[in-house]
Amino acid sequence: MKTFLLSLTLCFTLLGFSQNDAKAKALLDQVSSKVKSYDNIALDFKYVLQNTAENINQETRGDVVMEGDKYILNILGITRIFDGKTLYSINPEDEEVTISEENPEDEASITPSKMLSFYTHGYTYKMDAEKNIKGRKIQFVKLIPMDSNSEIKHVLLGIDPQTKHIYNLIEVGQNSTQTTLTVTSFKTNQTLSKSLFTFDKNKYKNYYINKLN
Numbered sequence: 001m002k003t004f005l006l007s008l009t010l011c012f013t014l015l016g017f018s019q020n021d022a023k024a025k026a027l028l029d030q031v032s033s034k035v036k037s038y039d040n041i042a043l044d045f046k047y048v049l050q051n052t053a054e055n056i057n058q059e060t061r062g063d064v065v066m067e068g069d070k071y072i073l074n075i076l077g078i079t080r081i082f083d084g085k086t087l088y089s090i091n092p093e094d095e096e097v098t099i100s101e102e103n104p105e106d107e108a109s110i111t112p113s114k115m116l117s118f119y120t121h122g123y124t125y126k127m128d129a130e131k132n133i134k135g136r137k138i139q140f141v142k143l144i145p146m147d148s149n150s151e152i153k154h155v156l157l158g159i160d161p162q163t164k165h166i167y168n169l170i171e172v173g174q175n176s177t178q179t180t181l182t183v184t185s186f187k188t189n190q191t192l193s194k195s196l197f198t199f200d201k202n203k204y205k206n207y208y209i210n211k212l213n
Contacts, residue, residue, distance in 0.1 A: 021126035024141045027159060028125070034164040040067040040192060044185035049076070051177040065190075070197040081199050088199040090207075097204050100212040122146055128156060136160060138167050150177070 035041070041099045049058040062075030073080040079090040087102040128140040143155040156170040168182040201209075 004198075007090065012119040020205070024125050024127045027127075028142065029141065030164045031159055031166065040065065040188065040190055041189050042066075042185075042187040043183055046180075046182045046184055048180045048182075050180075051175070053176055056177075059183075065192065065196065067192065067197070069109075072197060081197060083197045083199065086199075090204065095204075095206060096208045096210055097199075098210045117181075123155070133158075133167070136167070137162075187196060 016028060037111065045061065045064045047060050047062065050056060060076055062073065064071060064073040067195050068179045069082070069084050071080075071082050077091070077093060078090075081088040081090070085101065089096070089098040089100075123143040123145055125141050125143045128141045128142040132138075132139060137160070138158045139161050143157060145152050145154075151174055153172045153174050155172070157207070158167040158169065160167050161167070163186075165186050166183060168180060171179045171181075174181075
């Protein structure tokens, strides 16, 4: 789950340093401005994990709705609800709800809400190839970790230059593992239920409640 959330976070956490490509920075600035203009964002996505040497090819789908720091994420059969203070992880298969405190300001905390945060430190970036994908022109920006000990070799962030929306993210690890996050649906400013980010304990009366803090 943490690996997925890291990719999801990277998908919108665009990183800035003085050595960066001016054109790449201008494009990322436009994406940042566009994303910050929305009241909320709802995404459907496909997540693929591949390692040819280990004969690994796993694919899953999910969705997330974000409004400020709040979010509700569905992936791998688990629902995660964050109401701005408390995180509820609901696992129907085990009939268990894990409750924990989560600080969105904590830099070590990886959450979908940070998809709306931009220009944190740690990577340099430059313009990469432009590709035609299913009739859409996608401009890639290459992100390279400044930490020489990073497990990430590089990240390719695919951006639709017309909509200024992120199309996909390809993360290549030092161990040749490649994870690809592709946005299949991007909706904004939706009419959301007032209770969307509220955990209703009455729906889980028979569940084991695991409070971590």
